[in-house]
Amino acid sequence: MTVVVSASAHTLGVDEAEQTVLxxxxxxxxxxxxxxxxxxxxIAVDGIDLSMNExxxxxxxxxxxxxxxxxxxxxxxxxxxxxxxxxxxxxPLLSSDTDWRxxxxxxxHKGFLYGRLTVEENLRFYGKLFGLSDLDERIPARLEQxxxxxxxxxxxxxxxxxxxxxxxxxxALLHDPDVVLLDEPYTGLDPSAASVLRxxxxxxxxxxxxxxxxxxxxxxxxxxxxxxxxxxxGRFAWEGDNQGLGRKDFERHYHDVVEGRA
Amino acid sequence: xxxxxxxxxxxxxKDLLLEIRSRERIAAMGAFAVxxxxxxxxxxxxxxxxxxxxxxxxxxxxxxxGGLLGVGRTFHLEAQDDAFQGVLMSPAPKxxxxxxxxxxxxxLLYAVSLLVLGVFSLFFGLNLGQNLGxxxxxxxxxxLGFVALGTLFAAVSTGTSMGETLLPVLVFPLLVPMVIYGxxxxxxxxxxxxxxxxxxxxRMLGAFALAALAAGAVLFRYVVEx
Numbered sequence: 348m349t350v351v352v353s354a355s356a357h358t359l360g361v362d363e364a365e366q367t368v369l370x371x372x373x374x375x376x377x378x379x380x381x382x383x384x385x386x387x388x389x390i391a392v393d394g395i396d397l398s399m400n401e402x403x404x405x406x407x408x409x410x411x412x413x414x415x416x417x418x419x420x421x422x423x424x425x426x427x428x429x430x431x432x433x434x435x436x437x438x439p440l441l442s443s444d445t446d447w448r449x450x451x452x453x454x455x456h457k458g459f460l461y462g463r464l465t466v467e468e469n470l471r472f473y474g475k476l477f478g479l480s481d482l483d484e485r486i487p488a489r490l491e492q493x494x495x496x497x498x499x500x501x502x503x504x505x506x507x508x509x510x511x512x513x514x515x516x517x518x519a520l521l522h523d524p525d526v527v528l529l530d531e532p533y534t535g536l537d538p539s540a541a542s543v544l545r546x547x548x549x550x551x552x553x554x555x556x557x558x559x560x561x562x563x564x565x566x567x568x569x570x571x572x573x574x575x576x577x578x579x580x581g582r583f584a585w586e587g588d589n590q591g592l593g594r595k596d597f598e599r600h601y602h603d604v605v606e607g608r609a
Numbered sequence: 610x611x612x613x614x615x616x617x618x619x620x621x622x623k624d625l626l627l628e629i630r631s632r633e634r635i636a637a638m639g640a641f642a643v644x645x646x647x648x649x650x651x652x653x654x655x656x657x658x659x660x661x662x663x664x665x666x667x668x669x670x671x672x673x674x675g676g677l678l679g680v681g682r683t684f685h686l687e688a689q690d691d692a693f694q695g696v697l698m699s700p701a702p703k704x705x706x707x708x709x710x711x712x713x714x715x716x717l718l719y720a721v722s723l724l725v726l727g728v729f730s731l732f733f734g735l736n737l738g739q740n741l742g743x744x745x746x747x748x749x750x751x752x753l754g755f756v757a758l759g760t761l762f763a764a765v766s767t768g769t770s771m772g773e774t775l776l777p778v779l780v781f782p783l784l785v786p787m788v789i790y791g792x793x794x795x796x797x798x799x800x801x802x803x804x805x806x807x808x809x810x811x812r813m814l815g816a817f818a819l820a821a822l823a824a825g826a827v828l829f830r831y832v833v834e835x
Protein backbone atom coordinates (compact mmCIF):
# COMPACT_ATOMS: atom_id res chain seq x y z
CA MET A 348 0.00 0.00 0.00
CA THR A 349 1.03 3.58 -0.32
CA VAL A 350 1.32 5.53 2.86
CA VAL A 351 -0.60 8.75 2.57
CA VAL A 352 1.51 11.47 4.11
CA SER A 353 -0.93 14.27 4.52
CA ALA A 354 -0.39 17.93 5.02
CA SER A 355 -1.54 17.45 8.57
CA ALA A 356 1.20 14.95 9.12
CA HIS A 357 3.72 17.60 8.28
CA THR A 358 2.09 20.10 10.57
CA LEU A 359 2.42 17.56 13.34
CA GLY A 360 6.16 17.54 12.85
CA VAL A 361 6.45 14.18 11.19
CA ASP A 362 9.38 14.32 8.83
CA GLU A 363 8.51 12.77 5.51
CA ALA A 364 11.91 11.12 5.37
CA GLU A 365 11.07 9.34 8.56
CA GLN A 366 7.87 7.88 7.25
CA THR A 367 8.34 4.20 7.61
CA VAL A 368 7.47 2.29 4.56
CA LEU A 369 9.85 -0.50 5.15
CA UNK A 370 8.40 -3.42 3.24
CA UNK A 371 11.28 -5.48 2.03
CA UNK A 372 13.81 -3.97 4.40
CA UNK A 373 16.36 -6.30 5.91
CA UNK A 374 16.26 -7.46 9.51
CA UNK A 375 12.58 -6.76 10.03
CA UNK A 376 10.88 -8.90 12.66
CA UNK A 377 7.36 -8.62 11.33
CA UNK A 378 6.57 -7.95 7.72
CA UNK A 379 3.35 -7.81 5.77
CA UNK A 380 3.18 -7.23 2.04
CA UNK A 381 0.05 -6.36 0.10
CA UNK A 382 -2.17 -7.76 2.80
CA UNK A 383 -5.81 -8.05 1.74
CA UNK A 384 -8.79 -9.71 3.26
CA UNK A 385 -12.26 -9.86 1.76
CA UNK A 386 -15.49 -11.13 3.29
CA UNK A 387 -17.65 -11.72 0.25
CA UNK A 388 -18.00 -8.31 -1.32
CA UNK A 389 -16.72 -6.48 1.76
CA ILE A 390 -13.03 -5.58 1.74
CA ALA A 391 -11.88 -5.53 5.36
CA VAL A 392 -8.17 -5.03 4.71
CA ASP A 393 -7.10 -3.52 1.45
CA GLY A 394 -3.42 -3.92 0.58
CA ILE A 395 -1.51 -3.08 3.73
CA ASP A 396 2.30 -3.17 3.77
CA LEU A 397 4.04 -3.18 7.08
CA SER A 398 7.55 -3.72 8.28
CA MET A 399 8.53 -3.62 11.92
CA ASN A 400 11.89 -3.95 13.57
CA GLU A 401 12.87 -5.14 17.01
CA UNK A 402 11.75 -2.85 19.79
CA UNK A 403 9.12 -1.02 17.77
CA UNK A 404 5.65 -0.49 19.18
CA UNK A 405 3.02 0.31 16.58
CA UNK A 406 -0.41 1.49 17.62
CA UNK A 407 -3.11 1.24 14.99
CA UNK A 408 -6.08 3.53 15.52
CA UNK A 409 -9.22 3.57 13.45
CA UNK A 410 -12.99 3.73 13.55
CA UNK A 411 -15.16 0.66 14.00
CA UNK A 412 -15.18 -1.50 10.91
CA UNK A 413 -11.85 -0.20 9.64
CA UNK A 414 -10.47 -3.75 9.57
CA UNK A 415 -8.05 -3.38 12.48
CA UNK A 416 -8.90 -6.69 14.16
CA UNK A 417 -8.83 -8.45 10.80
CA UNK A 418 -5.36 -7.03 10.19
CA UNK A 419 -4.24 -8.29 13.58
CA UNK A 420 -5.80 -11.70 12.95
CA UNK A 421 -3.79 -12.04 9.76
CA UNK A 422 -0.58 -10.87 11.43
CA UNK A 423 -1.20 -13.55 14.08
CA UNK A 424 -1.71 -16.25 11.46
CA UNK A 425 -5.24 -16.84 12.71
CA UNK A 426 -6.77 -15.62 9.45
CA UNK A 427 -5.67 -16.40 5.97
CA UNK A 428 -5.19 -13.30 3.78
CA UNK A 429 -7.13 -13.16 0.54
CA UNK A 430 -3.95 -11.75 -0.98
CA UNK A 431 -0.52 -10.79 0.29
CA UNK A 432 1.71 -12.39 2.86
CA UNK A 433 3.01 -12.07 6.40
CA UNK A 434 6.41 -13.17 7.62
CA UNK A 435 8.10 -13.27 10.99
CA UNK A 436 11.88 -12.90 10.92
CA UNK A 437 11.77 -13.57 7.21
CA UNK A 438 9.81 -16.81 7.51
CA PRO A 439 6.38 -16.77 5.90
CA LEU A 440 3.46 -17.76 8.08
CA LEU A 441 2.81 -21.17 6.58
CA SER A 442 0.31 -23.35 8.32
CA SER A 443 2.49 -26.43 7.82
CA ASP A 444 5.41 -24.89 9.70
CA THR A 445 4.50 -24.23 13.31
CA ASP A 446 7.83 -22.72 14.35
CA TRP A 447 6.68 -19.12 13.81
CA ARG A 448 3.83 -19.71 16.24
CA UNK A 449 6.41 -19.77 19.05
CA UNK A 450 7.31 -16.20 18.12
CA UNK A 451 3.83 -14.67 18.29
CA UNK A 452 1.69 -13.91 21.31
CA UNK A 453 -1.77 -12.47 20.91
CA UNK A 454 -4.19 -10.81 23.26
CA UNK A 455 -7.53 -10.75 21.51
CA HIS A 456 -11.00 -9.37 22.30
CA LYS A 457 -11.56 -12.85 23.68
CA GLY A 458 -9.22 -14.23 26.29
CA PHE A 459 -8.81 -17.79 24.89
CA LEU A 460 -9.37 -18.97 28.47
CA TYR A 461 -11.24 -21.94 29.85
CA GLY A 462 -13.62 -20.71 32.52
CA ARG A 463 -13.66 -23.97 34.46
CA LEU A 464 -9.89 -24.27 34.61
CA THR A 465 -8.00 -22.43 37.31
CA VAL A 466 -5.61 -19.60 36.55
CA GLU A 467 -2.67 -21.98 36.89
CA GLU A 468 -4.32 -24.76 34.87
CA ASN A 469 -5.04 -22.37 32.01
CA LEU A 470 -1.41 -21.26 31.86
CA ARG A 471 -0.08 -24.78 32.30
CA PHE A 472 -2.29 -25.99 29.47
CA TYR A 473 -1.07 -23.34 27.06
CA GLY A 474 2.49 -23.80 28.26
CA LYS A 475 2.36 -27.47 27.32
CA LEU A 476 0.91 -26.66 23.91
CA PHE A 477 3.92 -24.39 23.37
CA GLY A 478 6.25 -27.16 24.53
CA LEU A 479 7.56 -25.18 27.52
CA SER A 480 9.40 -27.27 30.08
CA ASP A 481 10.04 -24.73 32.85
CA LEU A 482 6.42 -24.00 33.72
CA ASP A 483 6.99 -24.30 37.47
CA GLU A 484 9.16 -21.18 37.31
CA ARG A 485 7.55 -19.44 34.37
CA ILE A 486 3.93 -19.46 35.58
CA PRO A 487 4.55 -17.80 38.98
CA ALA A 488 6.75 -15.20 37.27
CA ARG A 489 4.08 -14.29 34.74
CA LEU A 490 1.37 -14.21 37.38
CA GLU A 491 3.44 -11.90 39.49
CA GLN A 492 3.99 -9.69 36.48
CA UNK A 493 0.24 -9.28 35.95
CA UNK A 494 -0.60 -9.20 39.66
CA UNK A 495 -2.56 -12.43 39.83
CA UNK A 496 -0.37 -14.48 42.18
CA UNK A 497 -3.07 -14.47 44.85
CA UNK A 498 -5.65 -15.83 42.38
CA UNK A 499 -3.66 -18.81 41.14
CA UNK A 500 -6.23 -21.33 42.43
CA UNK A 501 -9.27 -19.39 41.20
CA UNK A 502 -11.19 -20.67 38.23
CA UNK A 503 -10.98 -18.22 35.34
CA UNK A 504 -14.75 -17.73 35.37
CA UNK A 505 -14.51 -16.45 38.95
CA UNK A 506 -12.26 -13.57 37.92
CA UNK A 507 -13.43 -10.07 37.10
CA UNK A 508 -13.13 -8.83 33.53
CA UNK A 509 -9.98 -6.92 34.36
CA UNK A 510 -8.36 -9.94 35.98
CA UNK A 511 -9.30 -12.14 33.05
CA UNK A 512 -7.72 -9.62 30.75
CA UNK A 513 -4.53 -9.75 32.81
CA UNK A 514 -4.61 -13.54 32.79
CA UNK A 515 -5.02 -13.44 29.03
CA UNK A 516 -1.99 -11.21 28.84
CA UNK A 517 -0.02 -13.67 30.98
CA UNK A 518 -1.13 -16.41 28.59
CA ALA A 519 -0.08 -14.39 25.55
CA LEU A 520 3.35 -13.67 27.05
CA LEU A 521 3.94 -17.07 28.65
CA HIS A 522 6.14 -18.36 25.83
CA ASP A 523 8.11 -15.10 25.68
CA PRO A 524 7.16 -14.19 22.10
CA ASP A 525 9.15 -11.82 19.89
CA VAL A 526 5.98 -10.36 18.41
CA VAL A 527 3.09 -9.32 20.64
CA LEU A 528 -0.27 -8.47 19.10
CA LEU A 529 -2.82 -6.66 21.23
CA ASP A 530 -6.41 -6.17 20.16
CA GLU A 531 -8.19 -3.47 22.20
CA PRO A 532 -6.51 -4.50 25.46
CA TYR A 533 -8.07 -1.64 27.43
CA THR A 534 -11.68 -2.41 26.56
CA GLY A 535 -13.85 -2.68 29.67
CA LEU A 536 -11.01 -2.14 32.15
CA ASP A 537 -11.41 0.09 35.19
CA PRO A 538 -8.62 2.64 35.86
CA SER A 539 -6.87 0.32 38.30
CA ALA A 540 -6.84 -2.65 35.91
CA ALA A 541 -5.81 -0.33 33.08
CA SER A 542 -2.89 0.86 35.18
CA VAL A 543 -1.68 -2.71 35.77
CA LEU A 544 -2.02 -3.44 32.08
CA ARG A 545 -0.08 -0.25 31.24
CA UNK A 546 2.75 -1.34 33.53
CA UNK A 547 2.94 -4.74 31.85
CA UNK A 548 2.87 -3.21 28.39
CA UNK A 549 5.60 -0.81 29.46
CA UNK A 550 7.74 -3.83 30.31
CA UNK A 551 7.23 -5.06 26.77
CA UNK A 552 9.13 -2.03 25.53
CA UNK A 553 12.39 -3.74 26.37
CA UNK A 554 13.94 -3.20 22.97
CA UNK A 555 13.71 -6.80 21.84
CA UNK A 556 10.01 -7.21 21.32
CA UNK A 557 7.88 -5.95 18.50
CA UNK A 558 4.39 -4.91 19.48
CA UNK A 559 1.33 -4.08 17.41
CA UNK A 560 -1.62 -2.73 19.35
CA UNK A 561 -5.05 -1.94 17.98
CA UNK A 562 -7.08 0.43 20.13
CA UNK A 563 -9.64 3.19 20.27
CA UNK A 564 -7.99 4.57 23.35
CA UNK A 565 -5.99 7.54 22.05
CA UNK A 566 -4.29 8.33 25.34
CA UNK A 567 -3.03 4.80 26.02
CA UNK A 568 -2.24 4.20 22.38
CA UNK A 569 -0.15 7.35 22.07
CA UNK A 570 1.66 6.81 25.34
CA UNK A 571 2.91 3.38 24.38
CA UNK A 572 3.68 3.74 20.72
CA UNK A 573 6.91 4.42 18.88
CA UNK A 574 4.94 4.35 15.63
CA UNK A 575 1.36 5.28 14.84
CA UNK A 576 -1.06 4.41 12.09
CA UNK A 577 -4.65 5.31 11.38
CA UNK A 578 -6.56 2.64 9.52
CA UNK A 579 -9.63 3.67 7.56
CA UNK A 580 -11.64 1.41 5.26
CA GLY A 581 -9.00 -1.30 5.31
CA ARG A 582 -6.03 0.94 4.50
CA PHE A 583 -3.48 2.84 6.50
CA ALA A 584 -4.71 6.32 5.73
CA TRP A 585 -1.84 7.79 7.72
CA GLU A 586 1.20 6.50 9.53
CA GLY A 587 4.26 7.99 11.07
CA ASP A 588 6.62 7.93 14.01
CA ASN A 589 5.36 9.01 17.38
CA GLN A 590 7.33 12.11 18.12
CA GLY A 591 5.66 13.01 21.35
CA LEU A 592 2.44 14.18 19.83
CA GLY A 593 0.00 15.65 22.32
CA ARG A 594 -3.27 13.81 22.68
CA LYS A 595 -5.34 16.79 21.60
CA ASP A 596 -3.19 17.44 18.54
CA PHE A 597 -3.32 13.83 17.54
CA GLU A 598 -7.04 13.61 18.24
CA ARG A 599 -7.66 16.54 15.91
CA HIS A 600 -5.44 14.97 13.28
CA TYR A 601 -7.08 11.56 13.76
CA HIS A 602 -10.52 13.00 13.10
CA ASP A 603 -9.22 14.82 10.04
CA VAL A 604 -7.79 11.58 8.70
CA VAL A 605 -10.88 9.50 9.48
CA GLU A 606 -13.21 12.06 7.95
CA GLY A 607 -11.04 12.42 4.88
CA ARG A 608 -9.99 16.01 5.49
CA ALA A 609 -6.34 15.14 5.84
CA UNK B 610 7.76 -37.56 26.36
CA UNK B 611 7.93 -35.98 22.93
CA UNK B 612 6.43 -32.54 22.42
CA UNK B 613 3.76 -34.07 20.17
CA UNK B 614 2.58 -36.47 22.87
CA UNK B 615 2.78 -33.73 25.50
CA UNK B 616 0.50 -31.58 23.36
CA UNK B 617 -1.93 -34.45 22.78
CA UNK B 618 -1.99 -35.30 26.46
CA UNK B 619 -2.46 -31.64 27.47
CA UNK B 620 -5.63 -31.41 25.39
CA UNK B 621 -6.94 -34.79 26.55
CA UNK B 622 -6.31 -33.84 30.17
CA LYS B 623 -7.96 -30.46 29.69
CA ASP B 624 -11.05 -31.94 27.97
CA LEU B 625 -11.52 -34.62 30.62
CA LEU B 626 -10.96 -32.14 33.45
CA LEU B 627 -13.55 -29.79 31.96
CA GLU B 628 -15.96 -32.71 31.61
CA ILE B 629 -15.40 -33.84 35.18
CA ARG B 630 -16.12 -30.30 36.39
CA SER B 631 -19.08 -29.53 34.16
CA ARG B 632 -20.47 -33.09 33.73
CA GLU B 633 -22.30 -31.59 30.80
CA ARG B 634 -21.89 -34.33 28.24
CA ILE B 635 -21.44 -37.45 30.32
CA ALA B 636 -24.65 -36.72 32.23
CA ALA B 637 -26.64 -36.24 29.03
CA MET B 638 -25.24 -39.38 27.41
CA GLY B 639 -25.58 -41.49 30.56
CA ALA B 640 -29.16 -40.40 31.19
CA PHE B 641 -30.04 -41.07 27.56
CA ALA B 642 -28.54 -44.57 27.74
CA VAL B 643 -30.47 -45.51 30.87
CA UNK B 644 -33.76 -44.02 29.65
CA UNK B 645 -33.42 -45.72 26.27
CA UNK B 646 -32.83 -49.04 28.05
CA UNK B 647 -35.94 -48.55 30.19
CA UNK B 648 -38.13 -47.56 27.23
CA UNK B 649 -36.91 -50.40 25.00
CA UNK B 650 -37.53 -52.79 27.89
CA UNK B 651 -41.20 -51.84 27.86
CA UNK B 652 -41.50 -51.68 24.09
CA UNK B 653 -40.35 -55.26 23.42
CA UNK B 654 -42.82 -58.09 23.98
CA UNK B 655 -40.53 -60.84 25.23
CA UNK B 656 -43.24 -63.48 24.75
CA UNK B 657 -43.04 -63.06 20.98
CA UNK B 658 -39.47 -61.72 20.56
CA UNK B 659 -36.26 -63.18 21.93
CA UNK B 660 -34.34 -60.31 23.64
CA UNK B 661 -31.07 -61.76 22.28
CA UNK B 662 -32.34 -61.19 18.72
CA UNK B 663 -32.99 -57.48 19.12
CA UNK B 664 -30.64 -56.40 21.91
CA UNK B 665 -27.61 -55.83 19.69
CA UNK B 666 -29.46 -53.47 17.34
CA UNK B 667 -30.92 -51.54 20.24
CA UNK B 668 -27.52 -51.31 21.98
CA UNK B 669 -25.87 -49.88 18.87
CA UNK B 670 -28.71 -47.45 18.16
CA UNK B 671 -28.59 -46.22 21.75
CA UNK B 672 -24.84 -45.86 21.42
CA UNK B 673 -25.09 -43.91 18.18
CA UNK B 674 -27.85 -41.54 19.30
CA GLY B 675 -26.43 -41.13 22.81
CA GLY B 676 -22.96 -40.61 21.41
CA LEU B 677 -24.18 -37.84 19.15
CA LEU B 678 -25.44 -35.97 22.20
CA GLY B 679 -21.94 -35.83 23.58
CA VAL B 680 -19.76 -35.70 20.49
CA GLY B 681 -21.93 -32.95 19.00
CA ARG B 682 -20.97 -30.70 21.89
CA THR B 683 -17.25 -31.36 21.59
CA PHE B 684 -16.48 -27.82 20.51
CA HIS B 685 -19.06 -25.98 22.60
CA LEU B 686 -16.89 -25.65 25.68
CA GLU B 687 -14.14 -24.51 23.36
CA ALA B 688 -16.37 -21.79 21.94
CA GLN B 689 -16.60 -19.97 25.26
CA ASP B 690 -14.13 -17.11 25.25
CA ASP B 691 -12.99 -18.35 21.84
CA ALA B 692 -10.62 -20.72 23.63
CA PHE B 693 -10.27 -23.03 20.65
CA GLN B 694 -8.75 -20.17 18.68
CA GLY B 695 -6.02 -20.07 21.31
CA VAL B 696 -5.38 -23.78 20.76
CA LEU B 697 -5.29 -23.32 16.99
CA MET B 698 -2.81 -20.45 17.34
CA SER B 699 -0.48 -22.60 19.40
CA PRO B 700 2.27 -24.66 17.74
CA ALA B 701 0.32 -27.89 18.37
CA PRO B 702 -0.14 -29.66 15.01
CA LYS B 703 -3.75 -29.90 13.92
CA UNK B 704 -3.60 -33.69 13.73
CA UNK B 705 -2.44 -33.72 17.36
CA UNK B 706 -5.44 -31.58 18.27
CA UNK B 707 -7.73 -33.98 16.40
CA UNK B 708 -6.24 -37.08 17.98
CA UNK B 709 -6.51 -35.48 21.43
CA UNK B 710 -10.14 -34.43 20.99
CA UNK B 711 -10.94 -37.90 19.63
CA UNK B 712 -9.19 -39.60 22.54
CA UNK B 713 -11.11 -37.53 25.09
CA UNK B 714 -14.37 -38.22 23.28
CA UNK B 715 -13.50 -41.90 23.13
CA UNK B 716 -12.97 -42.04 26.89
CA LEU B 717 -16.44 -40.56 27.43
CA LEU B 718 -18.23 -42.66 24.82
CA TYR B 719 -16.53 -45.87 25.86
CA ALA B 720 -17.68 -45.33 29.43
CA VAL B 721 -21.20 -44.74 28.15
CA SER B 722 -21.05 -47.81 25.88
CA LEU B 723 -20.18 -49.98 28.88
CA LEU B 724 -23.10 -48.42 30.72
CA VAL B 725 -25.36 -49.20 27.76
CA LEU B 726 -24.17 -52.80 27.75
CA GLY B 727 -24.85 -53.07 31.49
CA VAL B 728 -28.30 -51.46 31.27
CA PHE B 729 -29.44 -53.67 28.38
CA SER B 730 -28.07 -56.86 29.87
CA LEU B 731 -29.95 -56.00 33.07
CA PHE B 732 -33.29 -55.08 31.49
CA PHE B 733 -33.19 -57.76 28.78
CA GLY B 734 -31.77 -60.45 31.05
CA LEU B 735 -28.86 -61.15 28.71
CA ASN B 736 -26.33 -63.75 29.69
CA LEU B 737 -23.06 -62.29 28.43
CA GLY B 738 -20.84 -64.61 30.45
CA GLN B 739 -18.35 -66.22 28.09
CA ASN B 740 -18.22 -63.38 25.50
CA LEU B 741 -18.26 -60.39 27.83
CA GLY B 742 -14.62 -59.55 27.14
CA UNK B 743 -15.09 -59.68 23.36
CA UNK B 744 -18.27 -57.59 23.61
CA UNK B 745 -16.39 -54.94 25.56
CA UNK B 746 -13.66 -55.02 22.91
CA UNK B 747 -16.12 -54.77 20.00
CA UNK B 748 -17.93 -51.85 21.59
CA UNK B 749 -14.54 -50.19 22.07
CA UNK B 750 -13.73 -50.53 18.37
CA UNK B 751 -17.17 -49.22 17.44
CA UNK B 752 -16.83 -46.29 19.84
CA LEU B 753 -13.43 -45.42 18.38
CA GLY B 754 -14.70 -45.36 14.80
CA PHE B 755 -17.74 -43.38 15.85
CA VAL B 756 -15.86 -40.68 17.77
CA ALA B 757 -13.25 -40.32 15.02
CA LEU B 758 -15.95 -39.50 12.49
CA GLY B 759 -18.07 -37.66 15.04
CA THR B 760 -15.24 -35.37 16.17
CA LEU B 761 -14.35 -34.43 12.61
CA PHE B 762 -17.93 -33.67 11.66
CA ALA B 763 -18.65 -31.94 14.97
CA ALA B 764 -15.93 -29.48 13.96
CA VAL B 765 -17.65 -29.08 10.59
CA SER B 766 -21.13 -28.60 12.02
CA THR B 767 -20.02 -26.26 14.83
CA GLY B 768 -18.83 -23.81 12.22
CA THR B 769 -22.19 -23.74 10.42
CA SER B 770 -25.38 -21.88 11.21
CA MET B 771 -27.22 -25.21 11.57
CA GLY B 772 -24.83 -26.33 14.30
CA GLU B 773 -25.60 -29.66 15.95
CA THR B 774 -28.67 -30.22 13.77
CA LEU B 775 -26.37 -30.85 10.85
CA LEU B 776 -24.23 -33.44 12.61
CA PRO B 777 -26.53 -36.50 12.26
CA VAL B 778 -27.15 -35.68 8.61
CA LEU B 779 -23.40 -35.71 7.98
CA VAL B 780 -22.43 -38.63 10.18
CA PHE B 781 -25.22 -41.21 9.91
CA PRO B 782 -24.64 -42.18 6.26
CA LEU B 783 -20.96 -42.78 7.00
CA LEU B 784 -21.74 -44.88 10.06
CA VAL B 785 -23.72 -47.47 8.10
CA PRO B 786 -20.80 -49.92 7.61
CA MET B 787 -19.84 -49.65 11.27
CA VAL B 788 -23.40 -50.30 12.43
CA ILE B 789 -23.79 -53.27 10.05
CA TYR B 790 -20.60 -54.98 11.25
CA GLY B 791 -21.14 -53.90 14.86
CA UNK B 792 -24.68 -55.20 15.13
CA UNK B 793 -23.83 -58.45 13.33
CA UNK B 794 -20.89 -59.10 15.62
CA UNK B 795 -22.71 -58.14 18.80
CA UNK B 796 -25.76 -60.27 17.99
CA UNK B 797 -23.63 -63.39 17.60
CA UNK B 798 -21.53 -62.71 20.66
CA UNK B 799 -24.65 -62.14 22.78
CA UNK B 800 -25.99 -65.40 21.39
CA UNK B 801 -22.91 -67.17 22.75
CA UNK B 802 -21.29 -67.94 19.38
CA UNK B 803 -17.49 -68.38 19.35
CA UNK B 804 -15.27 -65.40 18.51
CA UNK B 805 -13.85 -67.15 15.46
CA UNK B 806 -17.27 -66.77 13.85
CA UNK B 807 -17.13 -62.96 14.05
CA UNK B 808 -13.41 -62.44 13.58
CA UNK B 809 -13.85 -61.07 10.04
CA UNK B 810 -16.46 -58.57 11.24
CA UNK B 811 -14.18 -57.42 14.05
CA ARG B 812 -11.37 -56.88 11.56
CA MET B 813 -13.73 -54.74 9.48
CA LEU B 814 -14.69 -52.73 12.56
CA GLY B 815 -11.01 -52.20 13.34
CA ALA B 816 -10.29 -51.17 9.76
CA PHE B 817 -13.20 -48.74 9.86
CA ALA B 818 -11.90 -47.20 13.09
CA LEU B 819 -8.37 -46.84 11.69
CA ALA B 820 -9.61 -45.38 8.41
CA ALA B 821 -11.81 -42.89 10.28
CA LEU B 822 -8.89 -41.89 12.52
CA ALA B 823 -6.52 -41.45 9.60
CA ALA B 824 -9.06 -39.50 7.55
CA GLY B 825 -9.86 -37.28 10.52
CA ALA B 826 -6.20 -36.59 11.27
CA VAL B 827 -5.59 -35.55 7.67
CA LEU B 828 -8.80 -33.58 7.08
CA PHE B 829 -9.16 -31.85 10.45
CA ARG B 830 -6.81 -29.03 9.56
CA TYR B 831 -8.90 -28.12 6.51
CA VAL B 832 -11.99 -27.99 8.68
CA VAL B 833 -10.64 -25.82 11.49
CA GLU B 834 -8.30 -23.56 9.56
CA UNK B 835 -9.66 -20.66 7.64
